[in-house]
Amino acid sequence: MILLTAEDIHKSYPLNSGRLQILKGVNLEVEQGSIVALMGPSGSGKSTLLNILGTLDQPDRGRILLNGQDISNMTDNELSRFRNRNIGFVFQFHHLLPELTLWENLELPLWLANNRRALDTSYLRQLLELTGLVDRCGHYPSQLSGGERQRVAVIRALVNRPGIVLADEPTGNLDAENGAILLNLIKQLRRDHGQTFLIATHSETLTEKVDRRLYLHKGVIGLTPEVDE
Numbered sequence: 001m002i003l004l005t006a007e008d009i010h011k012s013y014p015l016n017s018g019r020l021q022i023l024k025g026v027n028l029e030v031e032q033g034s035i036v037a038l039m040g041p042s043g044s045g046k047s048t049l050l051n052i053l054g055t056l057d058q059p060d061r062g063r064i065l066l067n068g069q070d071i072s073n074m075t076d077n078e079l080s081r082f083r084n085r086n087i088g089f090v091f092q093f094h095h096l097l098p099e100l101t102l103w104e105n106l107e108l109p110l111w112l113a114n115n116r117r118a119l120d121t122s123y124l125r126q127l128l129e130l131t132g133l134v135d136r137c138g139h140y141p142s143q144l145s146g147g148e149r150q151r152v153a154v155i156r157a158l159v160n161r162p163g164i165v166l167a168d169e170p171t172g173n174l175d176a177e178n179g180a181i182l183l184n185l186i187k188q189l190r191r192d193h194g195q196t197f198l199i200a201t202h203s204e205t206l207t208e209k210v211d212r213r214l215y216l217h218k219g220v221i222g223l224t225p226e227v228d229e
């Protein structure tokens with residue numbers, strides 16, 4: 001089953017004169033339960049595309065279907081509700097709130113989504129056990145290692161049980177060992193919970209192990225890397 005479809009996505013940014021065309025007709029599909037890597041040179045538009053797919057930014061043109069729903073025409077209110085419930089984000093820098101403990105950081109998305117499962121914290125505990133963070137629940141982000149923070153960021157993206165997790169360079173700041181731990185976590189979540197991931201990354205270690213690789217180059221998606229002349 002196809003979980004996410006993007007059709008003919010265009011995006012440009014204003015320049016002093018004219019516009020900078022970044023996405024020039026991106027088409028892609030992500031299968032339910034797959035781990036897909038989005039690759040491409042720096043500046044090719046990976047973050048731009050993830051933000052558009054995650055409804056944090058608007059395309060100039062194009063259509064996005066998630067869980068069979070066309071999100072292109074939703075109002076702002078519908079969109080933020082939809083986003084909170086259906087999409088999880090992992091950013092390059094973890095964006096954990098420093099004044100909240102690990103546990104409070106994880107509860108936050110439940111409250112933001114006004115999720116009635118908020119009191120069902122058993123899934124949360126299960127995720128913490130999976131990542132070996134159970135006894136760190138009372139720690140503030142400053143009391144966690146970089147790798148631990150990034151694992152918390154992945155768990156936080158999952159607490160609302162979103163259909164898809166969009167991750168932008170999730171291992172970008174991690175050493176090889178912590179990068180490998182994070183990748184194992186992602187694979188385990190796919191295996192045990194059928195979780196779907198779309199991951200923008202430069203990491204060879206990560207892209208070797210995914211189900212499918214997409215290459216963003218010159219504003220469009222290809223299935224093989226293109227080498228500049």
Ligand SMILES: Nc1ncnc2c1ncn2[C@@H]1O[C@H](COP(=O)(O)OP(=O)(O)OP(=O)(O)O)[C@@H](O)[C@H]1O
Binds near residue numbers: 022048
């Ligand atoms: N808000 C903005 N206004 C103007 N230009 C922007 C804006 N955001 C991004 N850009 C430009 O769009 C291009 C694509 O940026 P983007 O961050 O999507 O690239 P990327 O593929 O994620 O790169 P990296 O691998 O370095 O993270 C860049 O050339 C960038 O300068």
Ligand SMILES: [Mg+2]
Binds near residue numbers: 046047048168
């Ligand atoms: Mg980027």
